[in-house]
């Protein structure tokens with residue numbers, strides 16, 4: 001059983017819709033279980049600068065529907081150094097915080113893993129990123145909302161693409177993961193997705209052309225995942241202009257619009273369940289795990305398993321897209 005009395009909560013890395021729902025859930029579940037809660041501002045930076053405030057139930061009222069994060073977020077360089085982490089630990093001691101809930105993506109959970117290795121403090125991670133690139137959870141907080149934002153944009157672009165009979169390359173986020181691009185392509189009825197996971201296997205543009213895309217259609221939409229590996233949408237547009245000048249090509253980069261907006265029902269429920277489960281985990285004496293949901297069940301995933309490129313893209317999805325885009 002746990003001896004934890006006060007938990008600290010922070011959001012870190014790229015914000016994701018649903019982070020506020022998670023902050024609300026962690027705060028209220030903690031208070032419900034008799035724990036004190038402290039909100040740490042600007043991610044790990046707040047642990048270094050001491051920007052910390054006690055949270056009562058009212059502090060998280062009326063935020064479940066809001067995008068972004070009321071705790072603000074940052075990518076903190078100082079926390080990446082041993083000196084920075086020492087200051088962070090001293091702050092935790094001073095504030096009487098004896099467990100930490102970190103809501104963030106790959107980089108943020110890597111920070112939590114290193115911190116937990118160096119100091120004796122239970123850290124619980126919640127997967128908060130639009131990229132969906134954390135292993136051990138079916139989806140991450142923010143991914144569903146971002147996917148729906150992509151659909152909204154692609155549906156609109158299709159109107160103009162069809163009218164002008166053009167080929168559009170639409171770049172979506174995902175850092176080095178193709179989940180947004182691939183599922184965005186399936187859901188929007190796009191002709192293809194170019195994703196980093198397959199960039200070393202085949203020349204994805206040649207495959208597209210070889211498979212006769214646009215033969216029977218008057219417009220085409222190709223979703224490209226941002227990534228150094230794919231080269232992004234501009235790279236493919238330039239190639240088509242040079243190698244297949246018969247196509248009238250345009251590019252749209254959706255950018256940070258994908259990170260904003262009110263979270264979908266899926267993301268609110270996911271964040272609420274994960275947030276409540278993080279307090280159960282702390283009370284059970286769990287430490288240094290990410291909470292995920294797999295097959296509708298709460299699971300505890302060791303940080304080392306959750307982070308960095310462990311989550312595979314299903315080949316089946318690639319096939320579905322290929323078959324349905326003929």
Ligand code: F6P
Nearest residue numbers: 014105129130131173174175259
């Ligand atoms: O990790 C979330 C994410 O939105 C990625 O998809 C993207 O590559 C990155 O953050 C952008 O980061 P920033 O907002 O710092 O430009």
